Amino acid sequence: MTPTVVLPVIIGGLYAAGVYLLLDRSLTRVLLGFLLLGNATNLLLLSAGGAAGLAPILGVSDPEDMNDPLPQALILTAIVITFGISAFVLAMIHRSWRLVRQEVVGTDEEDRRVAARKGTDADELDPDDLVPADRPAGHADGLRGADPDDVPADDIDLPAGTR
Amino acid sequence: MTSVLAPLPVLLPLLGAAAALLLAHHPRAQRTLSLVVLTAVVAVSVVLLFTADAEGATAVSVGGWPVPLGIVLVVDRLSALMLVVASTVALGVLLFAVGQGAADRDEDTPLSIFHPTFLVLVAGVSNAFLAGDLFNLYVGFEILLMASYVLLTLGGTAPRIRGGITYVIVSLTSSLLFLAAIGLVYAATGTVNMADLAVELGELPEGTQVLLQSMLLIAFGIKAAVFPLSAWLPDSYPTAPAPVTAVFAGLLTKVGVYAIIRTQTLLFPGGALDDLLMWAALATMVIGILGAVAQTDLRRLLSFTLVSHIGYMVFGIALGTAAGLAGAIFYVAHHIAIQTTLFLVAGLVERQGGTTSIDRLGGLARRSPLLAVLFFVPAMNLAGIPPLSGFIGKLGLLQAGVAEGSALAYTLVAGGVVTSLLTLVAIARVWTRAFWRPPTQAPIEDTAAAAAADAGPSGGGTGPGSADGAGELTARQVAWRRHTRVATAADPDIAPAAGAVRALRPLPRTMVAATAALVTVTVALTGVAGFLYGLSDRAAQDLVERTPYVESVFDAPTAEEAE
Numbered sequence: 001m002t003p004t005v006v007l008p009v010i011i012g013g014l015y016a017a018g019v020y021l022l023l024d025r026s027l028t029r030v031l032l033g034f035l036l037l038g039n040a041t042n043l044l045l046l047s048a049g050g051a052a053g054l055a056p057i058l059g060v061s062d063p064e065d066m067n068d069p070l071p072q073a074l075i076l077t078a079i080v081i082t083f084g085i086s087a088f089v090l091a092m093i094h095r096s097w098r099l100v101r102q103e104v105v106g107t108d109e110e111d112r113r114v115a116a117r118k119g120t121d122a123d124e125l126d127p128d129d130l131v132p133a134d135r136p137a138g139h140a141d142g143l144r145g146a147d148p149d150d151v152p153a154d155d156i157d158l159p160a161g162t163r
Numbered sequence: 164m165t166s167v168l169a170p171l172p173v174l175l176p177l178l179g180a181a182a183a184l185l186l187a188h189h190p191r192a193q194r195t196l197s198l199v200v201l202t203a204v205v206a207v208s209v210v211l212l213f214t215a216d217a218e219g220a221t222a223v224s225v226g227g228w229p230v231p232l233g234i235v236l237v238v239d240r241l242s243a244l245m246l247v248v249a250s251t252v253a254l255g256v257l258l259f260a261v262g263q264g265a266a267d268r269d270e271d272t273p274l275s276i277f278h279p280t281f282l283v284l285v286a287g288v289s290n291a292f293l294a295g296d297l298f299n300l301y302v303g304f305e306i307l308l309m310a311s312y313v314l315l316t317l318g319g320t321a322p323r324i325r326g327g328i329t330y331v332i333v334s335l336t337s338s339l340l341f342l343a344a345i346g347l348v349y350a351a352t353g354t355v356n357m358a359d360l361a362v363e364l365g366e367l368p369e370g371t372q373v374l375l376q377s378m379l380l381i382a383f384g385i386k387a388a389v390f391p392l393s394a395w396l397p398d399s400y401p402t403a404p405a406p407v408t409a410v411f412a413g414l415l416t417k418v419g420v421y422a423i424i425r426t427q428t429l430l431f432p433g434g435a436l437d438d439l440l441m442w443a444a445l446a447t448m449v450i451g452i453l454g455a456v457a458q459t460d461l462r463r464l465l466s467f468t469l470v471s472h473i474g475y476m477v478f479g480i481a482l483g484t485a486a487g488l489a490g491a492i493f494y495v496a497h498h499i500a501i502q503t504t505l506f507l508v509a510g511l512v513e514r515q516g517g518t519t520s521i522d523r524l525g526g527l528a529r530r531s532p533l534l535a536v537l538f539f540v541p542a543m544n545l546a547g548i549p550p551l552s553g554f555i556g557k558l559g560l561l562q563a564g565v566a567e568g569s570a571l572a573y574t575l576v577a578g579g580v581v582t583s584l585l586t587l588v589a590i591a592r593v594w595t596r597a598f599w600r601p602p603t604q605a606p607i608e609d610t611a612a613a614a615a616a617d618a619g620p621s622g623g624g625t626g627p628g629s630a631d632g633a634g635e636l637t638a639r640q641v642a643w644r645r646h647t648r649v650a651t652a653a654d655p656d657i658a659p660a661a662g663a664v665r666a667l668r669p670l671p672r673t674m675v676a677a678t679a680a681l682v683t684v685t686v687a688l689t690g691v692a693g694f695l696y697g698l699s700d701r702a703a704q705d706l707v708e709r710t711p712y713v714e715s716v717f718d719a720p721t722a723e724e725a726e
Contacts, residue, residue, distance in 0.1 A: 022336065027328065034335055041342045048350035070232070071349060074298055078342060081305045088312055089331060092324060099321045105332070106325035108398045114457055 007047045014040035027093045027103040031086065038082040045071045045078065165214050165221040169236045171207045172246055172289035175200050180282035187275040194261050197278045201254045204285065208250050212243040216698060220705065220715035222295060222358075231359045235295030235716055240702035241492060242292045245421055248496045249292070252413045252503045253285050255681040259507050260406035262673025277317065284310035284410070291418045295716055297345050297355040300422065304341065304386070308334050311415060314407045315399065326402035333395040337385035344378035351375065358716035361429050361709055369435070376431040380440075383426065387419025389477055390447040393470045397454065400469075401462035401519075405510025408462065412469050413503030417495050420476050424491065427480050428706040429713075440481035441571050448474030448582040455589040461509045461519040461597070464589055468545060469502050471582055478575050479560050482567050488703035490559035493696055497544075497552045497688055504541045504681040511537065511670055511678060512597065524597035534670070535598050537678055541685050542594065546587040552688040552695075557583055559696065 014036050021033025049071035054061035056069040093103050179200035186193040215221065220239035224230060260277060287307025294300040312334075316327035349355055351371055352363040364372060381392070388396040396416070400408050427440075451471025458464040476498070479491025509519055515531055516524045528535040544551040557579060564576040688695065705711045 022332075030332055034332075034339075037339050041339055041346065044343055044346040045349070048346045070355075071346075074345070074349075074355075077298070077302065081302075081309075084309060085305075085312075085331075085335065088309070089335075092316065092328060092331065095316075095319045096324050096328065099319075099324060105328055108326075108329075110401075110460060110463060111398060114459075 004047075004052070007043055011040050011043045011047070014043070025104045027089070027096065027105065030105070031089050031093065034089070035082070035086060038078070042075045042078055042082075045075050165211065165218075165238055166223045168207050168211055168214075169221070169223045169238050169293065170225060172204050172211075172250065173236075173286050173293065175204050175207070176282040176286035176289065180279040180286065183279040183282060187279075190264075190275065193275065193278050194264075197257060197282055198254075198261070200282060201250065201257055201285065204289070205247070205250045205254055208243065208246040211238050212240075212247050214238075215240050215243040216701070220711045222716040222718070230717055231354050231356045234299050235356060235358070236293040236299075237295040237358075237712065237716060238293065239705055239712055239715070240698060241421075241424065241706065244492065244496060244698060244702060245292045245417070246289060248499050249288050249414050249417070250285065251684065252499055252681070253281075253288075253410060255677050255684070256406050256410045256413070256503060256507065257281060258677035258680070259409070259510070259674050262671045262675075262677055263404075263406065263510070276313070280310050280313045281410070283307075284314065284414075288414050288418055292421060294357075296357055297348060297360070300357075300425075301338070301341055301345060304418070304422075305338060307415065307418065308338065311411060315403045315411070317404060317407065322402045326399040329395050330399035333385060337382045340378060340385075341382035344375060344382060347378065348375055356716070357425065357429055358713040361713050364430055365433075372431060372433070373435050376426065376436060379426045379430075380423065380436065383419045383422040384443070385419075386416065387423060387477075388416050388447075388470050388473055389443050390450050390470070390474070391443075393447065393451065393473075396470055397458075397463055397466040400466045401460065405507060405513065408466075409503045409506035409510070412465070412506050413499045416469065416473055417499050420473065420480075420491075420495055423477070424480055424488070424706065427483070428488065429709055432707075432709060434483045437481050437483055438571060440477055441575055444474045444477035444481055445575055445578045446474075447471065447477060448578050452582045452585040452589065456585055456592070458589075459520055459522050461512060461521055461524075461593060462506070464521075464593065465502070465505050465509060468505075468586060468589065471586070472498055472502070472545070474582065475557065475560055475579060478579065479563065481575075482563050482572065484563060484567060485700070485703045485707045486563035486566055487560070488706055489696070489699040490556060490563050492699040492702055493552075493559060493692075494556040496695060496699070497556045497685075500681065500685045500688060501541050501545050501553065504678065504685055505538075505545065507674075507678045507681060508534070508538045508541065511674060514670060514674075516597070521593050521596045525600035526598075528598040531670075533675065537675075537682055538598065539594070540682055542590045544685055544689075546590050547583045548587075550689060552685065552692055555689070555692050555696065 018033045018036035018040055021029045021036065024030060024033070049068035053067035054065045056066040056072075097103050179197060183193050183196055186196060215238050220237060222235050222237045225234045225236060227233070260281070264277070284307050287303050287305070287310060289303075290306060291300055291303030294303050312327065312331050315330055316323050345355060348360065348364075351367055352360060354360060354363060364375070367375075385392045385395075400411055403411065427434075448471050451467055451469075451474060455464050455467035455471060458467060472494075476491045476494050479487040479489075479494065481487070511534055512524065512527065513519045515534055516527060518524060540551075544553045547553040547557045561576050561579055564572045564579070
């Protein structure tokens with residue numbers, strides 16, 4: 001009973017391919033990557049049980065030659081879990097396709113908006129420095145008909161309606 | 164008695180989930196069932212806590228297999244305390260969800276799916292807390308994650324699917340890493356039983372130990388949202404329905420923290436990676452809270468404070484002393500309650516104001532004083548204002564840091580104080596804008612209009628009064644105004660037509676009552692802080708000694724002996 005070199009090589013190959021696919025933006029590739037990684041991990045568990053042996057059934061084989069049954073039990077559990085999650089991810093890919101005709105990892109728009117702000121917090125932006133179209137609603141120039149020169153610059157949230 | 168009660172926090176919700184699924188067409192029976200089940204879980208957990216505190220750790224071999232082989236459930240002070248806090252908070256959230264479902268029959272939250280999934284989530288959390296071996300811990304994680312995937316994408320709207328995808332992929336990666344670590348641990352030691360590992364791992368070469376420890380820490384660090392593994396959290400949490408975000412914020416990350424506590428104390432007590440954890444804690448605290456200060460959306464802001472305050476717990480764990488661990492355990496208990504409550508309040512704010520953007524909210528303090536109180540108390544608690552429990556937890560951690568005395572520990576103490584201050588800044592911004600700002604800048608009354616505005620420029624033209632004046636505005640202007648809008652009478656584009664201003668919808672009583680109950684719990688934590696801190700102290704002592712846990716497992720009676 002000598003350890004085999006085949007398993008580690010396969011595990012390494014599966015991990016490499018799996019990570020490569022997982023890093024893709026397309027969700028189907030991510031799912032395939034996840035499946036490869038799951039299989040690689042299952043093989044890792046299998047090889048954790050030591051060298052190959054006979055079926056661990058009492059009365060069929062001698063306990064001396066038996067394989068370690070515990071990793072196999074763990075693998076069975078892991079396979080079931082992987083199966084369930086794959087089904088869920090597939091359903092999510094399908095839903096994403098139905099909704100937006102896309103199956104890629106989306107961008108966090110709110111995050112992008114916060115990141116796009118230049119240095120200053122929105123609280124400290126002086127609306128008078130902005131082009132009129134970018135000024136927030138409720139800014140002084142929202143007063144229609146008022147002479148812009150008569151309206152003092154305000155960069156605090158003065159209620160325009162009370163003037 | 165523990166041997167009978169210990170499996171119940173897992174079994175009851177699982178059986179309850181099955182029954183709730185069968186009752187899918189009888190919403191009232193389903194609601195009653197899940198409330199009863201969770202109440203029972205709370206009761207069982209309280210009994211377990213007092214038994215564990217009086218008699219020390221107890222282990223139960225499920226299925227009667229001899230100890231290192233079979234599955235063991237271990238109830239010690241730490242796991243029992245976590246069970247009590249988690250189930251109490253879950254009950255409060257369920258009550259809130261029932262109130263919300265009854266209030267609006269919202270198709271975004273199909274309740275027939277919600278109840279069974281929520282119970283499965285609770286079962287997974289309980290299983291993770293009770294697990295006595297690494298693989299059962301993995302199964303517990305998978306149960307709660309599977310449930311969380313479903314809850315996060317409830318209704319399957321576009322933003323939820325987008326946020327859900329990030330969450331699912333990140334969780335999958337961490338689970339695979341965890342499973343691979345289990346495989347390697349088994350290859351190195353031949354066991355996955357944690358009590359057994361506590362002995363076996365110490366005999367491995369140091370390099371192997373560090374490898375296994377870092378693999379487990381990375382896997383748990385992703386789940387606990389420790390920087391730099393935290394970026395997924397503020398992206399995915401805020402999109403979910405309010406009760407779901409609340410229960411996630413309270414429980415899921417804390418299960419990760421719990422797993423880190425177990426790994427660091429029971430499996431790898433050498434403290435090989437403590438310095439690294441210290442730096443991670445500092446970065447989590449400071450970067451998290453800086454993120455919170457930058458946000459303008461209440462839910463996202465709270466998500467960032469959640470990340471930031473995980474840093475405090477990691478700080479306590481990294482100290483490795485009994486005092487540090489006691490502080491961390493107390494802080495976990497405090498933070499589960501407080502963060503959940505704040506997310507529920509954010510849900511109420513959204514109902515009342517029609518949005519969670521603090522740029523658009525205003526005048527809530529005058530319009531809804533009860534809501535203001537419900538927000539103010541836990542918010543101050545989060546920031547650590549004395550005499551509330553947040554202050555006590557932070558003080559304990561800072562004292563433990565000073566007692567440690569190293570330069571790094573002092574840096575962390577300084578970082579903790581700065582984070583606390585910045586939390587206050589972030590919270591004060593919400594308070595001044597959403598609550599204190601003059602109510603003449605009325606928040607949007609019409610949630611349908613707000614929703615249309617949220618949909619972006621393409622949704623333009625559906626808001627009230629948008630027909631007049633819209634012609635002279637470019638699409639970009641409309642989009643910007645909708646984005647930054649504070650509806651005022653002088654702004655005909657977005658203000659509701661005169662006379663169209665409706666009275667505020669009264670908040671559903673059950674939702675307010677559930678939130679108020681949780682706020683009371685957070686205040687009560689301060690009242691029983693002496694007892695709670697004593698308990699955390701004893702739990703931390705057990706963790707540092709390690710022997711109570713290990714002995715309890717090896718003394719666990721198998722089924723035949725019990726008979």
